[in-house]
Amino acid sequence: MDASELDDLVAWWETANYLTVAQIYLQENPLLREPLAPAHIKPRLLGHWGTSPGLNLVYAQLNRLIRRTDAAVLNITGPGHGGPAIVANTYMEGTWSEVYPEVGRDLDGLRRLVRQFSTPGGIPSHVSVPVPGSIHEGGELGYALVHAFGAAFDNPDLIVACTVGDGEAETGPLEGSWKGVRFLDPRRDGAVLPILHLNENKISGPTVLGRVPDEEVHALLRAHGWAPAEVAGDDPREVHALFASALDAAYDEIRAIQQVARAGAHAGGRSGSGLPRWPAIVLRTPKGWSGPKVVDGKPVEGTFRAHQVPLPNVRENPEHLAQLEAWMRGYRPQARFDEHGRLIPELAALSPRGDRRLGSTPYANGGRLLRDLDLPDYGRYAVDVPGPAATRAESTRRLGELLRDLYARTETTRDFRLFCPDETNSNRLGAVFEVSERELEEARPEDEKIGPGGRVMEVLSEHLCQGWLEGYLLTGRHGMFATYEAFAMVSASMAIQHTKWLEGARRLAWRAPVSSLNVLLTSTCWRNDHNGFSHQGPGLIDTMISMSGDVVRVYLPPDANCLLSVADHCLRSRDYVNLIVIDKQPQLQYLGLDAARAHCAAGAGTWGWAGTEGGAADGAREPDVVLACIGDVPSLETVAAAWLLRRHVPELRVRVVNVVDLLALTPPPLHPHSMSDERFVELFGTEVDVVTAFHGYARALHQVLHGRPNAARFHVHGFNEQGTTTTPFDMVVLNEMSRYHLVLDALRRARRVPAGAAALERLCATQLTRHRAYVREHLEDMPEIRDWVWSD
Secondary structure, three states, rough: OOOOHHHHHHHHHHHHHHHHHHHEEEEOOOOOOOOHHHHOOOOOOOOOOOOHHHHHHHHHHHHHHHHHHHHEEEEEEEOOHHHHHHHHHHHOOHHHHHHHHOOOOOOOHHHHHHHHHHHOEOOOOOOOOOOOOOOOOOOOOOHHHHHHHHOOOOOOEEEEEEEOOHHHOOOOOHHHHHHHHHEEEOOOOEEEEEEEEOOOOOOOOHHHHOOHHHHHHHHHHHOOOOEEEEEEEEOOOHHHHHHHHHHHHHHHHHHHHHHHOOOOEEEEEEEOOOOOOOEEEEEEOOOOOOOOEEEEOOEEEEOHHHHHHHHOOOOHHHHHHHHHHHHHOOOOHHHHHOOOOOOHHHHHOOOOOHHHHHOOHHOOOHHHHHOOOOOOOOHHOOOOOOOOOOOOHHHHHHHHHHHHHHHHOOOOOOOEEEOOOOOOOOOOOOHHHHHOOOOOOOOOOOOOOOOOOOOOOEEOOOOHHHHHHHHHHHOOEEEEEEOHHHHHHHHHHHHHHHHHHHHHHHHHOOOOOEEEEEEEEOOOOOOOOOOOOOOOHHHHHHHHHHHOOOOOOEEEEOHHHHHHHHHHHHHOOOOOOEEEEOOOOOOEEOOOOHHHHHHHHHOOOOOOOOOOOOOOOHHHOOOOOOEEEEEHHHHHHHHOOOOOOOOHHHOOOEEEEEEOOOHHHOOOOOOOOOOOOOHHHHOOOOOOOOEEOOOOHHHHHHHHHHOOOOOHHHEEEEOOOOOOOOOOOHHHHHHHOOOOHHHHHHHOOOOOOOHHHHHHHHHHHHHHHHHHHHHHHHOOOOHHOOOOOOOO
């Protein structure tokens, strides 16, 4: 790199630094065309300066790499609060003004640019959905590198540069993310280039890796399979020259690994395990590099004081104001912009062109690349249901067969993957292994269904599975995350952040819709025959129903055919987070294929075959009691309760309602799926009590129903935090959701006391007593429970 090219890199970097500082501080006078005055300063100073100079360096260097190689590069920013840096660069390259034409490339546009940052009606302080070129919500740290791997899978031409801050490197998800290199196939995947940015400080103290000696940081990365190169210093020209050299070498090594692998030969640069050592860069620069060195007699540059706003009182303190003006003029804005406020041509020429720009790459707006998923007809996997509640099947196994054929149909397009924490077989989805192996680059001869190039992604980390899928979706592909229900809470915060991302994207016309995040929760709280209390927790339902109704959907299909219908719908949908909850164990089947289609399309319906309301002539009167069920095990217990009522108190008018789409119960207009008041009354009446068996916590259903007329008449039996390693029926007994508890509640809530009610109450009490003794003696449920099926 000659001196002229180095001058250009430093000039771009200084200009980006200037615009970063301007966004944090200024509301007027964006190019300092007049002396800086307190009136030019924002009333509230928000933003993060400390990490921004390093991010500006990385952006400038990636621009150079793209111009030199014409590579497709996606830039992911882990230190997400360095938002003003990425905004500055996307403005300089022209993408920001293309996406937001009101922020033009002139003096008025610069004024709008600085005023919009962290102000009402403007943009957030961190890298987030309004920022072109981003697929990563930077507010919550930990997910940058896992998203980078998700983006690289099945994108063979893509290089994902991921800056990891040393604060973020302290988080659990990020620490686990380094292992992603073991799942990267150089033949068919793109490459991930981590840039570990160590500036030693976070908001109020030192970082762990920032204080660790170089050799220990390098040893950590080497142990994970990386080949790190060090770039360190505080002289801009020297650091830029070193980084350019390291980046060129990393690019050459990436292409060499891929070329050798794609030619079918052994790759060079192998680790002791036989894998290629992918390059990584460790960048050490001072916190707040090139900013104020001392403020009020205290050191700032290189310390935690540079993390956010290094000069906090510029409106009130003339000395701080003078320091700010000197700092900003040191970047020479008068030499970087012309008289109209436009970036000078020499600097503008340093940006790549068109969609090669980091802010304009379609990989960061994955809906532009998204193709419809080639789904098979789900009717081919339907369960034959000659009569309701008379046959059993493992519902998720049928879904596994559908996913198997989906894998086969996408072998060429490679735009679908299943992600699961070592539980694909356990969750009865193992049919996918008939056509695809688990991906792991370190396969051995004795392994089963494991090998390089597999597209079933298993790793014992919910964060990695969900994060990989999010990166995969946001770059234009499709997928599903299947996990044990209780442990989905490990990545619940990640799901919240993705939901917020989608909600924000919906408000941006330039963000093309992406495939939905589909989460299958199985091995549920009601079926833990060999697991304990730790495996019992339906809390993700509570978490997700609190999020935006425009984005979140929660489905609880009662059987296999309903599951197939729901899964088909979810896999075709865009811009949602779809939660699908159903257990993997053999369960009774209720609806044939056509009935399941209609039932799922409606979201809820009356199961007339289970109730005792009588014929159409009686339909005008409300029933004596409604039994409602939401979820597979609740449906079983409700149908069994209805059967007991039919047999013992046949004159009692009982209506059975099954709900598949949980949020259809919310009052309009809170959710797009909210059923009308008329439909709600048609199902549940107006005054009659509703004894409800619900898969999750009762409070969650009460939250959903809040606002419906007379919602207090819903009496919810749900998961009550009672559990252990026990039988399936003992679980519903412990939580008072058994058929006997539902019958007792129905008799208590019914409008009238039917003949035979007392005898039925005694029967229920006797059966509960028998059950407790039986399971402790025989270690399984009573035969009349275990083998129960519907009979007229």
